[in-house]
Amino acid sequence: MPSSTGLDLRRRALLLFSVTSVCLFGLLIRLGYIQFVLGAELSEKALDARMQEVPVEARRGVIYDRKGRELAISATVDSVFAIPAQIKPKDLDRVALALSEVLGIPKDRLLVNLTKPVSFVWIKRKVDEDTAKRIRDLDLPGIGLTPETRRFYPKGNLACHVLGIVGIDNQGLEGIELVYDKALRGNPGKIVVEFDATGRKIPAATHRYIAPEDGCNLMLTVDEVIQFMVERELDKLMSTYSAKGACAVVMDPKTGEILALAARPGYDPNEYAKFPDEYRRNPVINDAFSPGSTFKPITAAAVLEEGLVTKVSRFYCGGSVKVPGATISCWSSGHGSQTFVDAVKNSCNVAFVNMGLRLGPDLFYKYVKAFGLTQVTGIDLPGEAMGIMLEPGNIKPVDLAVMSFGQTLTVTPIQLLSAISAIANDGVLMKPHLVKEIRGLDGTLIKEVKPEAVRRVISQETAKDLALAMEEVVKAGTGKQAYVPGYRIAGKTGTAQKSVGGKVVRDKHISSFVGFGPVDDPKVAMLIMVDEPQGAYYGGQVAAPAFGSIMKDVLSYMEVPPSSEEGREGDRLRGVGVPGAGMLGSTGAPQTKGPEEKGPEDTVEVPSVLNLTVEEAKRVAETAGLGLDVGDQSSGERIDPKSVIMEQIPPPGALVSKGTVIIGFRTLAGSAEAVGKVSVPDIRGKTIRAVADILGEIGLRLDVKGSGVARRQNPSPGTLVPRGTVIEVIFEEPGAEKPKTETPARE
């Protein structure tokens, strides 16, 4: 037994105190570690855990044509979302019922979303202004609206295959929208609100608004007007020949800039879901066709460049030619003795078989490759396909013979046009592209796409000689119908039988025409393909007139001066007819019109129809012996006769042949000189949708700030501004000042 238990007891109490003190000190250290060392990290995590995010979409960049006309814009619309945690069980039924009535979504489906164990769920995206207002008025607990941007394509299906489409989250799905998605999309922002564990907003909580970074604007190389001309012609081809499809590409051969790219059938990107998916396929890029005779210039270029033939070398065509393993017939019963130029003009298969055999497989492939036909062009559209060609290693003479005139190989239209453009561009192959510039919101140039030469394919001399030969095709050969009065046009027809599963199908053809002009200084290269035309199928019959028609409009629109006298002399000497009625916007089927002599009495000066109503403009045009198309003729769209012409093609004062149809553009916010000034309307108190409509109608652009109804605008109402001016409108939520309060339920 210890002698002094009392002391022992005191010692033990002291020991307990010491242990307690050490423990308390340890806890203090631990606390300091948590609050000082881990503090920042923990507090960040705590904040994150309490934050709920409502996404704010960045405004997707505008896509302009090369002259700054809007092809794709973004407008602000509201989307309905729910924060399920904020909806009390007793309110659930009421909320679901009310939403169901306004949105037309079955209540059961709503209930599933409203009870999801997530902090945020979309109920309906991108509702119209009226629905948004009704939802706002209902003021349902846990239901909110957030502005989102919706893509609008103001020109409908114009250039749909170029522009592509976007999905519900404004993500680019096809076309330029997909390829330049990153630039267009910007960075989404968010509204971060601090919520308690049951989803109520914490009073005086952190409300962070992280502003979205809006996307960049794109300027395309495409010219809206040229695009329009091309599409109108394609529509005509489709209806005239009941074709399965058609496509056309217009390119500046010197820069590779695509001026127009169109395909039929088309679709309206605003409502793409209403069209079959295959309509969105872009045959220009995604499909390879048998080029047929349009390939012949490639073979011709190779033999000329290699010095195997000269312009004056002679070829004999007796209607067919024997090659080891087969006899190949010409499309004609026999062209007899012909020069190289004549052979091109006649599109003589026998002559081209000869050329191909002279080249041999190695040189043939060398040029096919040099013209870029064995690889993708690298155009800025998604899903570019590549043609199919026999392996160079084991081709037989018969294969080479057939390939020489464009059979048993396939190329995409863009590959073919690029190759032909190389001939127009003095032998230099350019990379085709669709985007000219990427600009930031403030207009700063972010990226400029410069013309990119791929390689020199043939010498300038060869190119010139070939161009002259191709000019003969249009002057006097198979492509006569592509003739454009006053201009020297080079071209080549093509008629290929379609093959299905490796077997040639008899009555299914692809008619095509490829060419460029003016020959002395090529500004435009173009390819047109018509898939399975009915009734007629020769390229010279089907595609050439459309080519000529577009080419005439385009050259006139681009104000390309008519070609030198030499060209006109040539016309006169040959007495080549002018497919006058096949020109600008004629309504009849092109191939039925006979050639007619062009005389001074047929030439009229284009009157101005600017700022006239459609009714008045039609009268003026008729008086001058011209037609007027304001889009109703080609598309069948119904036009308000009171709407005003903003732009016209050709411009006033231009000399055109009688019967020419003037294209009137109603509301395009085009070049400043073509449009007058307008008075800024008073849009205050109106919804975003209404404001967009009002401003769009008179050619003003809208810069939306905020959401709700318009409160302020700049410039102020009544100010005279040029069309195309951006009107800044500040929108505010109606009754935004009224805070939402919730009274917790009493137990």
Place this chain on the structure above:
Amino acid sequence: MRKRPAAERRFNAGGIADRALGTRDLPKIEAGPTDYSLLVAVILLLGLGIVMVFSASAVMAMTNFNDPFYFLKRQAVWALIGLLGMTVLMNFDYWHYKKLAPAIIVLSITLLVAVLLPGIGRISHGARRWIGFGPLTLTPSEPAKMAMVIYLAYLLSSKGYKIKTFFRGVLPPVLLGLGMFALILQQPDLGTGLTVMGSTFIMLFSAGAKIWHLLGLIGMGIPGVFAAIFMEEYRRERFLAFLDPWADPRGSGYHIIQSLYALGSGGPFGLGLGKSRQKFLYLPEMHTDFIFAIIGEELGFVGAMLVIILFFFFAWRGYRIAMNAPDGFSCLLSCGLTSMILIQALVNIGVVTGTLPITGIPLPFLSFGGSSLVFTLASVGILLNISRYCTG
């Protein structure tokens, strides 16, 4: 302070049994001044507790009871009752407990049994912990802790108690403690049960039990504790969550993580009184077991350190009373009561800082809870009474 010669001290050789106080009419010591510094520390903790209970619970009270003052009012009433009880016990001389000790422990055990009986015990949150008397509810495990300390002080200081032996000295209090532990575990209330066991061991230690006896028992008890942890699903989860709270941040790790969030958000000086973000229902039991986290969030390290310092001060004054206690009984009693309160404080702060697994022990003086507050203050009353007879 009165200084007395060491010889006057009433400790005697041959055991801690207090001969002088063994008889009815003793002691004849004059009552000295109360230890008011201890009282001040307790009042400071109490005041801080009431403020923080209000701050922590206002949102939840508004949500659940449509009255932000719901918990404040109740805590204030309990504090008043507690202070009243404390005052009464402060003036109720400690030696009377010697006579009352057996009755107290019997009554306490009766209540612990009663609360388990259907019809008497009230169930809340899946636990049967409360006995209701009209609007008042009593948690029998709270007085049980106190009763255990009083009884053990009485038992261990009784004449001829052979504390140095195992079977006759150490084992009987341990068995009694285990019995109470088992009863409290039925509610279930592991935290209070552990407090009872902890107090029991500390009193055995204070009374002079052999260290290796205690260590041996603890060694034997550890597998039992783990068995208790792993046999019950929620305890196992809590324990595993303590080891790695981030493994299941929305499940078993939730409390610890939210508590750490609160402390971490507080930083050095806190977000300011009433500015807690975590109290917005993220931190469950923010006004009871996790009040310290809200203190750390709103008042920062400075505020939390103040609480720790106050408990340190409490420990100093409490054990000082024990060391200077006039006799063995009062020494053991004050030591036991001080330890009982400090065990809870240490474990609670340990849990809130993620240092210990969640046990469900309130923070004395600060956490919301009527029974806990009243009996803690009652314990302080006894301590203060003993302080009057201290020799130091």
